[in-house]
Amino acid sequence: MSRFVQVGRVEDVPPGARLHHEFEEDTVIVLNVGGEFYCIADLCTHDGGPLADGELHDHQIECPRHGACFDVRTGRVTRLPATEPIPTYRVRIEDGAIWVEEPELW
Ligand code: FES
Incomplete structure (x- = not known):
């Protein structure tokens, strides 16, 4: 069962x-896109670069290293050179607090 933090x-x-x-x-990134978290x-699944400083275009985050883009709603690749999606985690808002699903350890 998922644990939220x-x-x-x-x-x-x-x-x-x-x-x-x-x-x-x-490490995860929580983004507020138009009021949705x-x-x-x-x-990044292309070469392991961090996405933290990537520019956000609508719901697409761009990897600062080689320009791959991912949809933050689904993790889906929207621009090469990445070909594999990034993990996404569920978010809950409760009484003004942001809770995210803890990544599972493998
Ligand atoms: S490491 Fe992200 S596009 Fe290459």
Whole structure:
């Protein structure tokens, strides 16, 4: 069963902003896109680059290294050179707190 962890408060992540959270093994990015919150792994599937500083175009985040793009809603690749999707994690908002699904350890 998934475990959710509180990573921040809604008021600290206005639309267009993001926050990073480090789990034991993985770092994730929580993004506020137009008032909706999404959570993705901070790891590009092309060559392992971080996505943290990637530009956001609507719901697409662009990897700063070689320009691959991913849909933050699904993790789907929307532009090469990446070919594999990135992990996404569920987000819950409760009483102004942001909770994200903890990545599973393999
Ligand atoms: S590491 Fe992200 S596009 Fe190459």
